[in-house]
Structures are given as C-alpha cells and as structure tokens.
Amino acid sequence: MNERLPSRWLLTAMLVPVATLVADELVVESTLVQPVPDDSGNSSALVEFVVPSSGDPVVTTGVRLSLRLEHPWVGDLRVTLRPPDGSTELVMLDRPGLVPAGFPGPFGCGGDDLDVVFDDSASASAQDTCSLVASPVLAGPLRPLQALQSLSGIDPEGSWSLTVTDLQPGDSGQLIGASLLVEFEIDCDQDGLPDECTCPGDLDGDRVVGGADLSGLLSQWNGTGEADLDANGVVDGADLAILISAWGSCR
Ligand SMILES: [Ca+2]
Ligand SMILES: [Ca+2]
Ligand SMILES: [Ca+2]
Ligand SMILES: [Ca+2]
8 A cells, every 4th residue: 555645744834834735746835025134144034944744755856946036136146945954055046147257247147036936947047047127037947056856865854944145235135935846756665766655464554454454354255355465366364474474554
C-alpha cells in the first residue's frame, strides 16, 4: 500500500499563510508585507515557509519560487533561498545588471519592481534581464542565478528561508508577497530518490500489519482475494507467514 496523497499535510507559512496542495505539489504562500530596508547589510526582509512533517518519507523533486516586490531600483537587490537542511543558500538574484560599463551600469538595473517566478525551465535569466520601460522590470518566469534543481533529493520538511537584501544606499522597497512551490514524491527507503512504499499484509491500508489484517486474511482462507499475498491463487499458510513476518508498523 502507499499513500501518494498525504491528506494529513497541513501547510503553513509563518504569520499570514495561504496553502494549497495539488497532487504531488505543495504551495506555501506568504502575503506578509514587510520592508526591504535600504543598504540594510544584516537587516533583510525574511520569509519563512514551513513545511510540516508528513506521514510518509518524501523527497523534493522540483522547486519554484514566486516573489513580488516593490522597489525603484532592482539592481540594489540580492535574493536567496535556504532549504530546511541548511546545506546551502541558493542565490536567486544578485544585484542584476551590475556591470562596470555600458547598460545597465555600475549601479545595476534601475528598473522598478519584481513580479517573478524563479524557475529553472524559463528561457530568460533574471540576472540578465533589464529594460528601460518595462514595469515590473522583472516579470513572469525567469531563471534564477543558481539552479533550484540542486535542491532535488532533499527532504522538504522544515523551514525554508527566503531573504531579500538591499545592498546599495539610495532606494528602498517592500516585499509584498512570496510563495514556494515544492514538487515531491514518496521516498520510502529514504535514499533521496523517489520510490513506492509497499507493505505486504496491510490489507486495510492503515500502515500497520495487525489483528485487523489477520482477521481479513483468515476470512479469505482457502479462497482468493487481496490476502493472497504471494499471488499463487489461494489464501493459505504461505500468505499467513508473509503477514506474520511483516507484523507491526509499515515503513
Ligand atoms: Ca538601496
Ligand atoms: Ca528511494
Ligand atoms: Ca493494517
Ligand atoms: Ca497465496
């Protein structure tokens, strides 16, 4: 048996969360508005996306990050995402357009605002997108500076941290929304690769091989049915032996 739709998952972001679960994706959304202080150094805008524990072991297979920001000079900004295991801090954006000469120039892209989805499959790079007229200057799906695909294989449960920092004096802004989308699959043996959970003998699907399953097997004794665990056409002692050997909680 496996439980591919973990209905027990309750998804929360700190403070003002809106969460939805669609098949093997989860979305954690924050509508918290908070300032991005000017030239802030250590005081950044921070959003924590909390993915609680589920009933089954799962593995991350894809990540996308949506971000909405009001800021009159996006070239001031650095955006990072840190996964729950703290193994890395991926840079989504780092002072886009900052070039020593030519357009956009030594202060980075001077355009206004972001309404972007950082997505590895996008055709354009957020770091290299700038325009004199577009507003928001960074909009729609754009590739992050460092690929989100590197997060595949990690356990998504725990607290993901989004940080937005303004690194140049002169303009400030505010974060007006963000959401984290995590694609996941069951990883029953917890090796970082998707697989299916099986639990021979758990006839009633409650993830425990116990008395109810034994009763179910005995009720099919000498007959056929799902209690024919070795699929030889009859429910008998061999099936009972399989059930007994699996007695207890399923992995
Ligand atoms: Ca600034
Ligand atoms: Ca696996
Ligand atoms: Ca059971
Ligand atoms: Ca059998």
